[in-house]
Amino acid sequence: MVRNLRRIVAPLLAVALSVGALPAAGAAPLEQEELLVNGTFDTESRPWWTNAGMTPDVSTGELCVDVPAVANPWGALVGQNDLALRSGSEYTLTFTARADRAVTIRPVVQPADAAAGKPYLSKSLTVGPAETTTTYTFTTPEGDLPVSNQVTFQLGGQGLYGLCLDDISLVGPPFEYVPDTGPVIKVNQAGYLPRGPKEATVVTAATTAQPWSLVSSTGKVLTHGRTKPRGTDASSGAAVHTINFTSYTRSALGAHLVVGTESSHPFDITGDLYQDLRTDSMRFFYTNRSGTPIDGAIAGAEYARPAGHVGVAPNQGDVAVPCQEPKPWMDSWTCDYTLDVTGGWYDAGDHGKYVVNGGIATHQLLSTYERTLYADVVDEGALADSTLSVPERGNGVPDILDEARWNLEFMLAMQVPDGEPLAGMAHHKVHDVSWTGLPLLPSADPRARALHRPSTAATLNLAAVAATGARLWERLDPAFSAELLRASRTAYAAAVAHPALFAPRADGESGGGPYNDDDVTDEFYWAAAELYLTTGEARFARDLRANPLHRADVFSDGFYWGSVAALGRLDLATVPSRLADRAWVRRSVVEGADHLVALQAREAFGQTYTPADGKYVWGSNSSMLNNQVIIATAFDLTGSPVYARSVLEGLDYLMGRNVLGKSYVTGYGTDDARNQHSRWYARSLNPALPNPPRGTVAGGPNSSIQDPVAGVWLEGCLPQWCYVDDIRAWSVNEITINWNSSLAWVASFAADLGSHSS
Numbered sequence: 181m182v183r184n185l186r187r188i189v190a191p192l193l194a195v196a197l198s199v200g201a202l203p204a205a206g207a208a209p210l211e212q213e214e215l216l217v218n219g220t221f222d223t224e225s226r227p228w229w230t231n232a233g234m235t236p237d238v239s240t241g242e243l244c245v246d247v248p249a250v251a252n253p254w255g256a257l258v259g260q261n262d263l264a265l266r267s268g269s270e271y272t273l274t275f276t277a278r279a280d281r282a283v284t285i286r287p288v289v290q291p292a293d294a295a296a297g298k299p300y301l302s303k304s305l306t307v308g309p310a311e312t313t314t315t316y317t318f319t320t321p322e323g324d325l326p327v328s329n330q331v332t333f334q335l336g337g338q339g340l341y342g343l344c345l346d347d348i349s350l351v352g353p354p355f356e357y358v359p360d361t362g363p364v365i366k367v368n369q370a371g372y373l374p375r376g377p378k379e380a381t382v383v384t385a386a387t388t389a390q391p392w393s394l395v396s397s398t399g400k401v402l403t404h405g406r407t408k409p410r411g412t413d414a415s416s417g418a419a420v421h422t423i424n425f426t427s428y429t430r431s432a433l434g435a436h437l438v439v440g441t442e443s444s445h446p447f448d449i450t451g452d453l454y455q456d457l458r459t460d461s462m463r464f465f466y467t468n469r470s471g472t473p474i475d476g477a478i479a480g481a482e483y484a485r486p487a488g489h490v491g492v493a494p495n496q497g498d499v500a501v502p503c504q505e506p507k508p509w510m511d512s513w514t515c516d517y518t519l520d521v522t523g524g525w526y527d528a529g530d531h532g533k534y535v536v537n538g539g540i541a542t543h544q545l546l547s548t549y550e551r552t553l554y555a556d557v558v559d560e561g562a563l564a565d566s567t568l569s570v571p572e573r574g575n576g577v578p579d580i581l582d583e584a585r586w587n588l589e590f591m592l593a594m595q596v597p598d599g600e601p602l603a604g605m606a607h608h609k610v611h612d613v614s615w616t617g618l619p620l621l622p623s624a625d626p627r628a629r630a631l632h633r634p635s636t637a638a639t640l641n642l643a644a645v646a647a648t649g650a651r652l653w654e655r656l657d658p659a660f661s662a663e664l665l666r667a668s669r670t671a672y673a674a675a676v677a678h679p680a681l682f683a684p685r686a687d688g689e690s691g692g693g694p695y696n697d698d699d700v701t702d703e704f705y706w707a708a709a710e711l712y713l714t715t716g717e718a719r720f721a722r723d724l725r726a727n728p729l730h731r732a733d734v735f736s737d738g739f740y741w742g743s744v745a746a747l748g749r750l751d752l753a754t755v756p757s758r759l760a761d762r763a764w765v766r767r768s769v770v771e772g773a774d775h776l777v778a779l780q781a782r783e784a785f786g787q788t789y790t791p792a793d794g795k796y797v798w799g800s801n802s803s804m805l806n807n808q809v810i811i812a813t814a815f816d817l818t819g820s821p822v823y824a825r826s827v828l829e830g831l832d833y834l835m836g837r838n839v840l841g842k843s844y845v846t847g848y849g850t851d852d853a854r855n856q857h858s859r860w861y862a863r864s865l866n867p868a869l870p871n872p873p874r875g876t877v878a879g880g881p882n883s884s885i886q887d888p889v890a891g892v893w894l895e896g897c898l899p900q901w902c903y904v905d906d907i908r909a910w911s912v913n914e915i916t917i918n919w920n921s922s923l924a925w926v927a928s929f930a931a932d933l934g935s936h937s938s
Contacts, residue, residue, distance in 0.1 A: 219348035242346040250336040259332035262888035264355035268322040271352030282308040286334040291326040357893035362841035369836035369849025371448035375937040397434030410784040416839035416900040445850040454930040460875025461924040471522035482870040488622020504630040509686035524590025528916040529857040532611030532692035539641030544921035545584040604674030605634035611692030619862035640703035643671035647710035702745035709748030735772025773814030788830035796899040801880030805922035847874030857910040886911040
């Protein structure tokens, strides 16, 4: 495996400007490395797996199994997956085996997906009571190999017997992932606004300023200048320069930057640059709807699919979901009722629906609309009825509110009914009782579903979002507004009565993520803020002022589903109210934005994200976008162009101005992410399925690479390198509703800027 991605980065630092690409691998002998984990079984069997009901026993320092009488050799297996092998390379497999009688076993090294190619090694071997050590050498074929390979021992077809394996070793050259980073000149591949900031980053070891030119699609030089050396960028390890061509304020289509013999990807300079992204990023939510067929006439023919989780076989549906069976980490909690929780949005790449993540996503759509009611720089009518492709189009309600309502009504359905224990609380989540594989349409999901124990965090999410919705639907649908406010008040009171009912991490072992959170101070603050803004009642003002977060810095570390105080603070700053210290609240937003802008100035790729420990988190692209929400709100409060420029420059990073030269938004740019982790946007696994829709943002680089594919390809990576556009790399390449909601908010803001600056 790749033990340190600096073996990739280091050559990059030595690249001369005139060369521009990563150098080819040298002719030195290939490093040899042990590729298997725990082949000695000193204390445990993991990560080795078995099938056919065999239970591994390592009490003797070996892996021993009782092999059942199955018909085929592959009917009983011991194996290890997630092996990345180099093509055209020699490997050596060694192991020791013994059996309680003479039997024939078959060691095999092959692609984990048997359909992906022939075995690289497959041998028959007779073993008996005497311990035997065997070594095989084989060479992998030339060309692209599957990402994931496996070592297995086929043990079946021999009747009943006992077998022990030990000292299993696979030695050979480790796989090295060398990404195609594209041109050394990194640009926003979608483009730039004519009167907005225009910067690019050049990866080069040159120590002095270099001449650059902005060239039209016809070859005409539009403007020129010299690069600014920036030294070595900490987040990528790359030596870089920056180019600033902000002074060019005319429109251009298919322009590119040139430095020496190197040219960037093409891009446009146009005032309507982000208009499509505003609607495309919101389109994502319709195709993620649960409980309804997706109409190809609305979403596009390739996204048409049957309704998921409505109880049509083999799907068991969400129409009458019981509570989960008692679990020790839930204090053996369960319930004796079922709920109809049909609807809502699928959360991410799986078929689960989560109140806490749905809460922040729904709120950000509501906030995207509510911003247009109070901000000065907005496109009048841009989010009105008939602006999005949704079934409710033309009903007199802004389409973005129709979309938000689809999930808000699901959240209401997750509230515990009157008369039950924990009445008024909200169930934390609903999902399958065990994990399903990829690809899988929602309508084909065969697993049973379960409601998970209510949590204080989920309940306060419901209180906050329902309160926000109550004020937005007050004139559009008074009855729905009243229903939302009742649910919000009930949820808030239930949370006050049960302030420490937390979802544990252990409740994410099967079928869905845990969304665990054992500090809900921020949720209490957010809910109190929204209820105060909606009702104006003094009790909620007292609660939010008494909360320790009210005078705390809630912006320096950004916000996400598990840290939501910033959502309340932003709304307190922008939604009119009589809050006594509202002036201070507004100043705190500006100060938070100033801090983020100052950090951004140090980033040679323009990202609005500088984690204190230097490590990028899961969903780092959303962290950047949520920081841009803070900065954009400071613009709305002050009108200072400093904040507008910061937001636009942050989008540059997401659209390709990064060390990988990757646009993380599907359908935008020359080299865009399109193989994100999803069970139904899964074209790379099934050509009959689509890629994610245009305007979908990938989670992005994640220093804590947790999935096997990224773990093999990216181990030891510097932050910006910790990404691969592969559907199996869920820790870096998943898609989620709360990441796309942050993109939708920022894209709408940027579209407004484009209309008012051209």
